[in-house]
Amino acid sequence: MNPMTLxxxxxxxxxxxxxxxxxWEGRPRELLAACAPVVDVLEVVPDCLVGPSGTIEPGxxxxxxxxxxxxxLTYHGIGLSLGSTSGWNEDYLRLLDRLFAWREPLWHSEHLxxxxxxxxxxxxxxxxxxxxxxxxxxxxxxxxxRAHYGREFMLEHxxxxxxxxxxxxxxxFLNALARESGSRLLVDLHNLECDADxxxxxxxxxxxxxxxxxxxxxHVAGGTWVDGWHLDVHRGPVATSTLTLLDExxxxxxxxxxxxxxxxxxxxxSLGVATVVDQLSGVRRSLEAAIGARTLVGAPA
Amino acid sequence: MNGLAAYEQAVLATLGHAPTGRSDxxxxxxxxxSQGHQPQQLSGGEVVRWGVHQxxxxxxGSVCPLTMALLGHRGxxxxxVSVHISRGHRPMVLHHWARQFLAGLVDDPDELVANVARxxxxxxxxxxxxxxxxxxxxxxxxxVWSRDPEAVLAALLTGRDxxxxxxxxxxxxxxxxxxxxxxx
Numbered sequence: 001m002n003p004m005t006l007x008x009x010x011x012x013x014x015x016x017x018x019x020x021x022x023x024w025e026g027r028p029r030e031l032l033a034a035c036a037p038v039v040d041v042l043e044v045v046p047d048c049l050v051g052p053s054g055t056i057e058p059g060x061x062x063x064x065x066x067x068x069x070x071x072x073l074t075y076h077g078i079g080l081s082l083g084s085t086s087g088w089n090e091d092y093l094r095l096l097d098r099l100f101a102w103r104e105p106l107w108h109s110e111h112l113x114x115x116x117x118x119x120x121x122x123x124x125x126x127x128x129x130x131x132x133x134x135x136x137x138x139x140x141x142x143x144x145x146r147a148h149y150g151r152e153f154m155l156e157h158x159x160x161x162x163x164x165x166x167x168x169x170x171x172x173f174l175n176a177l178a179r180e181s182g183s184r185l186l187v188d189l190h191n192l193e194c195d196a197d198x199x200x201x202x203x204x205x206x207x208x209x210x211x212x213x214x215x216x217x218x219h220v221a222g223g224t225w226v227d228g229w230h231l232d233v234h235r236g237p238v239a240t241s242t243l244t245l246l247d248e249x250x251x252x253x254x255x256x257x258x259x260x261x262x263x264x265x266x267x268x269x270s271l272g273v274a275t276v277v278d279q280l281s282g283v284r285r286s287l288e289a290a291i292g293a294r295t296l297v298g299a300p301a
Numbered sequence: 302m303n304g305l306a307a308y309e310q311a312v313l314a315t316l317g318h319a320p321t322g323r324s325d326x327x328x329x330x331x332x333x334x335s336q337g338h339q340p341q342q343l344s345g346g347e348v349v350r351w352g353v354h355q356x357x358x359x360x361x362g363s364v365c366p367l368t369m370a371l372l373g374h375r376g377x378x379x380x381x382v383s384v385h386i387s388r389g390h391r392p393m394v395l396h397h398w399a400r401q402f403l404a405g406l407v408d409d410p411d412e413l414v415a416n417v418a419r420x421x422x423x424x425x426x427x428x429x430x431x432x433x434x435x436x437x438x439x440x441x442x443x444x445v446w447s448r449d450p451e452a453v454l455a456a457l458l459t460g461r462d463x464x465x466x467x468x469x470x471x472x473x474x475x476x477x478x479x480x481x482x483x484x485x
Contacts, residue, residue, distance in 0.1 A: 052396040079393050085306045117309045120392040123353040126312045133305055161345030229348045
């Protein structure tokens with residue numbers, strides 16, 4: 001895999017490798033206005049741009065063109081339900097088609113889980129079991145997504161407290177997925193911490209076993225605790241432990257294209273736009289410190 | 302537990318949904334269901350159900366704030382949201398699911414709840430009439446409120462319980478014309 005083939009024509013990501021990004025859920029406008037000049041990439045969540053009609057609200061796209069017209073984009077979906085045995089969610093593909101017709105992303109991504117069973121939305125996203133059957137399914141579908149849209153299609157491990165069957169480790173599953181699907185991985189460090197805190201993952205073993213050269217994007221986020229469970233609800237600042245893990249990982253992830261801060265749109269009013277900008281600055285400092293001399297502005301990869 | 306399909310059914314059972322009865326579910330689970338046994342509950346289910354419920358309250362509150370505010374005054378939010386979740390067949394689009402929620406309340410024994418839900422459903426429907434209501438019949442275009450509707454809405458918008466408003470003798474006839482509520 002050559003990361004240079006994965007960048008778009010307006011390659012602002014070439015300024016710094018890996019690039020700094022922010023997840024964008026379509027609101028609030030003041031967050032976009034404040035952060036678009038600060039980040040290298042915006043990661044748009046297609047599902048969050050859907051309005052009452054069930055389709056992408058044109059106003060959301062106009063807003064992005066107004067405030068982030070030259071900012072490279074990635075798309076990060078929720079509702080594809082890649083792992084549903086009855087097939088993925090075609091409605092999500094229509095959202096993606098609309099967005100691809102509007103602006104081509106650097107790449108797009110989804111989750112190693114399922115949101116629909118029998119056509120009904122679950123209201124949550126269980127992770128796929130770590131089985132050969134699940135691996136075969138997602139390799140086939142991820143390869144199809146990459147071929148159809150002509151862009152790399154990364155997949156992210158889901159954090160959930162739900163027990164799931166396993167025939168292999170998470171790292172072995174992800175290594176095989178990346179090698180056989182032809183797309184890099186999206187690894188969410190906070191998700192890993194959630195699983196570790198919930199007794200579902202040995203984080204040290206995972207970090208040692210995963211081939212970090214296969215990772216194209218990293219997410220960092222804050223979470224919350226409920227009744228002793230560490231939940232992946234992005235409503236706060238990034239924990240020190242997550243930033244420490246990021247610092248440990250960065251030197252190993254030599255094909256990394258993007259490090260991104262995720263925050264819920266609904267959390268921004270209480271968190272504050274200034275806090276989000278400050279979080280981005282903190283991640284930027286980690287990137288610059290870790291990558292050092294090989295991420296000079298304008299330097300070729 | 303055998304296979305992805307069986308795992309899906311276990312997730313459904315853990316979330317409190319009915320099994321889908323898909324033909325490729327594993328024999329073990331289908332046999333269990335036919336014998337009256339529930340598919341196994343997954344550990345971690347309690348906190349996931351709590352999360353689904355919390356997201357549902359947040360989402361419905363953003364789409365039908367008046368009805369949710371009124372249910373809040375009645376202490377019924379959690380119960381009504383739980384009932385709606387348990388119905389299953391949930392569409393991905395929140396606005397469509399919220400309209401189904403409102404449709405389920407238009408015949409509520411509490412006249413205020415029924416009226417506010419009907420009004421909010423009409424407001425949403427006038428913007429997007431094609432939204433799937435899950436087979437629910439369209440609400441009537443004319444109906445009677447026992448209290449001044451505008452006062453009821455003003456109360457809800459300012460965080461007050463409209464139950465204390467005076468009852469109007471003979472009621473107030475409300476019509477829905479061209480996407481607007483009219484009381485004259």
